[in-house]
Amino acid sequence: MFEVFDYDFMQRAFLAGIIIATLASISGTFVVLKRYSMMSETLAHSALVGVAVGLVAGYNPLWVAVVVAVLSAWIIEYLRSSFSLYSDAILSILLSGSLAVAIIIVSLGGAFNNSLLSYLFGSILSVSNADIVSISIFGTLSLILLLSFSKELYFIAYDEEVAKTSGIKVKALNFLLVTVVAVIIALSIRVVGSLLIGALMVIPTVSALQYRVGFLKTVLISLFIAIFSVIAGMIFSFYFSLPSGATIVLCVIFIFIISLLVNKK
């Protein structure tokens, strides 16, 4: 029954999956509360531009993806805070624009092959030890930053203006949040894919919100849902030969539906 854990590659996949579930769900709480859900999708596609550049130019796609995602996050935050534009429209433009740029770069460079597809859909089973080390180091740093400022970010998510009038550096912390989220997304796309990371970031929190409990409990429920979905999704994908990223997302959506029904008013 538990032969799934006998394989080295599966052990690495579980470890990477659990780390990413932790990062995505905790950062996702702030993303959802600040109504940045769509931003996670956009950043995931911006990261693809980095992957494309990395693949074509021969650099490590992961690190180029981190740089491009962070730059893209700063542009979005700058446009959002400095101009009265429709923020969802900006995100939509950047999302489709990034995807288009990524596809053109790889096709011009002749690299439109399985490598890009593995970043689109994720390939958790081919995660290497080096991947786990880099995800752990940068993931831990991101998490420490996020948790250090969690009370400020929570206040900003609740009421940005009042937070500002009580002396909190709202602008700087908004940039910090989008930077951390961009790093986490770029680190994660190798594992769950850019099409799916947004789901892992947003759906566990939205499910946890259905239980209508305080902030700390919401974060913990979201964390539990994310980790449970990753483990369940990988077990299903192993036994039924399904694509892992997509199976994980369907698991988390299933939990979301259960949460909705259980907490129906």
Next chain:
Amino acid sequence: MSLSFQVPIFDVKNISFKANNQQILSNVSFEVFKGQYIAIIGPNGGGKTTLIRLLLGLEAPSSGEIKLYGKKIKNFRTWDKIGYVPQRASHVDENFPATVEDIVKMGRTSKRSIFTRFSKEDKDSVNDAMMKMDVLDLKDKMVGKLSGGQRQRVMIARALSSEPDILILDEPNTGVDMVSQKRFYALLSKLNKDEKITILFITHDIGVIADDIGRLLTVNQNVVVCNNPKETLGCDDMSSLYGVHAHLIHNHKHEH
């Protein structure tokens, strides 16, 4: 009066504010001193909320200068001395994951540095603020499940938990029923008298609070300060402020 020896909390000098080529405030000057209980009235669109936003540094004046405790706004750092309760405070997002205690704790955020844990002093201030606003027994309730009046008191408790010198409230009674309103004004008046907290608030309920307030700022592009509103504010003033003919209906509640 001894007021002249104090540094004013707010020293507003000749400020004007323009938005979209429209003059919202013109050449406004006034001071706010510690311990005062001040109501701001005026017609909608007259610039009341803009005035408060300028005082809080959320907008910058087109000309003129505002000083807080003698410092220019951009150099002012001790924002925890100022508690702000915005107009929309009672309309919270019902799904936001926050208990009453979570919200009131937010008021302590700027007092704590990033790695400090929630101390006993923080806890005492939070409990004290909840007690003063009579929401201690609601502390584990989700804020989305409260009534308008209860939410309003929670938002003020949050502002109080940072132990401010002054509370600034923008139409605090929007969405609050009449019974809660009276209770609310009694609480504000008590905070001013017993806790010596300066109160500055926008209201339309001038009749309800006329007996308590010490000063009145009437705002309609210009600001006129009435230092003794009960005696100086008559029908003519109200008519010119609101641009309609006004009748004063006397409240005889203290005469029985």
